[in-house]
Amino acid sequence: MTFGKYIRTAREKRFKEDRAYSVRQVAQRVGVEPSYLSKIERDQVAPPSEAAIGRLARELGEDPDLLLAMAGKVSSDVQDIILRRPQLFAELLRQLKDAPDQAIEEVAREIRDGDW
Amino acid sequence: MTFGKYIRTAREKRFKEDRAYSVRQVAQRVGVEPSYLSKIERDQVAPPSEAAIGRLARELGEDPDLLLAMAGKVSSDVQDIILRRPQLFAELLRQLKDAPDQAIEEVAREIRDGDW
DNA sequence: AATTGTGTGTACTATGTAGTACACATGACA
DNA sequence: TGTCATGTGTACTACATAGTACACACAATT
Structure with missing residues (x-):
């Protein structure tokens, strides 16, 4: 589509x-x-x-x-998040590239529940 | 700089x-x-x-x-990762926006050690 | 039968991106 | 003292981006 x-x-x-x-x-x-x-x-x-x-x-x-x-674009607010810590996020995303949706959702949930 | x-x-x-x-x-x-x-x-x-x-x-x-x-750019391979699952990764990154470096590294490590 | 709403074709434009090509001035050096 | 390497100034270009402005044809409405 x-x-x-x-x-x-x-x-x-x-x-x-x-x-x-x-x-x-x-x-x-x-x-x-x-x-x-x-x-x-x-x-x-x-x-x-x-x-x-x-x-x-x-x-x-x-x-x-x-x-x-x-449209082949990534929203600029997300870009800005990456641009502040490019190496960190680039590594993370390459790591998550082939992870199943579920695993990514889980990570997001963990972070949202603030276990840091 | x-x-x-x-x-x-x-x-x-x-x-x-x-x-x-x-x-x-x-x-x-x-x-x-x-x-x-x-x-x-x-x-x-x-x-x-x-x-x-x-x-x-x-x-x-x-x-x-x-x-x-x-240069204000995000590498295109990272962009492509996001573009395949934009909602999932956008949510994750907004979640991680203010997380300390350490927490992000930890997430990356968890994923790398393949616990999914 | 005239008006209104509907989508669309054509032509044009301003700004940004990503450079090239070549000439010039200065300082090192053999 | 002529040549070589060094960096840089000026002018120009091709293509992409992000649209505007206006006219046109067709269908429905009143």
């Missing part, structure tokens, strides 16, 4: 029940030109900027991290 | 003991124009591409992850 198709599907789903989710109206609320959103949805142009993706996600009730990933 | 100053310092350190570490020669081995490397070292231009930073790191015996971070 491409970024564009995903957005189109998500918007059309909402459009079916609420006429306020036309290309034009969504574009206006998101702050881009309708023709641009149209092109985005048909993958005729590259996905928009992180900021625009964030506004789209909010508008359509989708997960920003997922949308960004479909 | 900026990217440029760091590179200049690292290169000059090697130059003092080995004449092969002049701007010109390093530039040639790294595959960029000498004037470009000169500008990079004086922070007169933005840091080079990830690929060029990688070659510089190898040439000067520096850590690529550290150099990339000074």
Whole structure:
């Protein structure tokens, strides 16, 4: 599933029940030109900027991290976390590369429960 | 410490003991124009591409992850790891944001010792 | 039958990225 | 004293990013 198709599907789903989710109206609320959103949805142009993706996600009730990933981007707040301790986090992530989802969730839970 | 100053310092350190570490020669081995490397070292231009930073790191015996971070970039192999499971890793990293280095190292070690 | 809403095609633009090419000035040195 | 290595200034370029502006065609509405 491409970024564009995903957005189109998500918007059309909402459009079916609420006429306020036309290309034009969504574009206006998101702050881009309708023709641009149209092109985005048909993958005729590259996905928009992180900021625009964030506004789209909010508008359509989708997960920003997922949308960004479909656009091939990592959210800048996550990037900043890595940039502060690049060696540490790079090593950790390479270590976790092939770990099952469950193991990663467990690690996150351990940390959240603050056992340090 | 900026990217440029760091590179200049690292290169000059090697130059003092080995004449092969002049701007010109390093530039040639790294595959960029000498004037470009000169500008990079004086922070007169933005840091080079990830690929060029990688070659510089190898040439000067520096850590690529550290150099990339000074350039404000996260290495693309680490990005790719995140992009495969964006929600999972984004959550984990936000969780680990303020964790002490030691805790992160410990997590990495646990994973490395394969307890999953 | 005229208006409104719908998506889209075409053309254009500003800024950023990642450099190259070449000339120049200075100091070492043989 | 001419040549060589050293770093650097200036000018230019190709491509990517992130869009805008406006016109057009079609369908539904009133």
